[in-house]
Amino acid sequence: MPTIANFPAPTLVTLGDIELEVFEAGEENRGNPIVLCHGWPEHAYSWRHQMPALAKAGFHVIVPNQRGYGNSSRPEDVAEYDIAHLTGDLAALLDHFGYDDAVFVGHDWGANVVWNMALLHPDRVRKIVNLALPYQVRTPMPWIDFMAAVFGDDNYFVHFNRQPGVADAVLKRHTGQFLQNLFRKNLPPEPPEPGMMMINLAQSSTPLGDPVMSDDELAVFTASFDATGFTGSINWYRNMDRNWHLLANVDPVIRHPALMIYGTQDMIPPSENLAEFVPNVEVLSLECGHWIQQEKPQETTQAILKWLAVAQAA
Template identity: 40%
Template sequence: MTSITHRFVQAGDVRLHIAEAGTGPLVLLLHGFPEMWYSWRHQIATLAEAGFRAVAVDQRGYGQSDHPVSVEKYSIMHLVGDVIQLLDALDEKEGVVVGHDWGAEVAWHTALMRPDLVRGVVGLSLPYRPRGSQSQLTEMVEAFGDGVYTNYFQRPGPADADLGADPHKTFRLMLRGSRKSSQSKTHARSPAPIVPAGRTYLDIYPEPEKLPTWLTETDIETYAAEFSAGFSGALNWYRNMDRNWELTAFLQNSVIRCPALYLVGEQDRCLNFPGVRDAIERMDELVAGRSEALVLPDVGHWTQQEAPAQVSAAIIEFARSVAAVVSPH
């Protein structure tokens, strides 16, 4: 069985923790919120056994990687910069970049800003959405109201305390709450997570009677232990949504130049977010290279954890199509 090794690398001004396995063309795995390298636990060894060098990173503000204090240190420029610096630290000239949720945003922007480094890009949950006439935060508030979770996350303090009070409870509720059937009736009817006035984010998730088959108590304990220092670093990504829009004016009307694959669960609530369905329909237009979009039946938001075999197979097939790799089997 392929073993996963762990180490730290210096990527510019931050030290990043990585989990890696295998040799061959690089596949870099970028997690979303609120996760870490562990969300790719099923893919790392599988990719390695398929002939790739799989590297999953705790991005800045997460897990064992550095957690800069300043909110401004979590802009999209810093996040893409980390990927660029990480490739250099790994002594890699290019790779296939795969991202889920917020990690998909970083993957798409890395492909936009440094196409010379990206052989192919895979986005899970969130497709490439070109820069609009206003920030994604503004679009979310206009679509769903001031209570939308992205707005609730903006002010330092309340969300940090809410999520950090009991990390084990936070992950038990959030990871369990991927599907409509596992959410409160009010929350299930909403097209996006909405925090009622005077309530907290976790209030919208009911206590689960049991965990889904893809999630174990050990998984929850692993996440909780890594977030014992709190959620502020992770939440700071959201607190740069307006800033990111301002910083990326030069990307207006830009298209992805490398081959691209998009994967989404049919129950993923991100499909309701502004511009997402339009971006999926326009993928051939927004990606100058070869593109494909796959919808995974009966899968929610935690894509690579809920459907590990399907996701791994799709990534491997795509990566083989863009990288020089020979199957070891």
């Protein structure tokens, strides 16, 4: 495993029949865990700005590459990426470190996993901080049918499910270009072009807006997906309907203290009924796009630490 400059060396942690590549900071703060969960198509490195500050503030910072990513296991069976497996990995990670519970922080897909961690393993979650993706209320019909009806067949969630393998191949063929075009900020307000957004990004030779990260930082993501391809990570999307069925009889209300951080320029809109399903939530918006903790690293870190300090004292 090549080392990443200015980032902790990873440990491969065996959890049952899989391994997770785990990065840590603040091991001297054992007993006060915080688990940071990345989104798609990302890497534990997405949290590089937050890890040192959280460790300095007294947290044992645990940052896995979740299944399908980096040097973590990438099972062949699509069903092994459902929400029961993804949250089960985090519960098993707590067991590995000897923790009953932890603060969980998630961004994008990682936020979805954290919301569901609170639903499926409520006793393992102390507090929640989620970025970009608010709690997703279970739809009247399975997720992919719902998205197809609302957004059409070119919606990338729908495309990933109904044309398996097509996007995987295109993204793999254009890994560097896709990630360079995706990790952008200050995007011009333009209507989306026809077609499947992620395939369009992969095939476009002209990135819009400004880069979120330096070339050296982007190279970490590119090297990771050059090695793994995208199928393992896209398989998370291919379990949306399975997750819909798994959650059918689960109490949908999350009662944990929670902080929801939005980017004002993110294409994901704020939830209109978040407090109905997460009654103990505080909401904060930062002037940025989707890649919140990388676009506004200091502001994000300060917001997390300030909220955790207040929540700890309450």
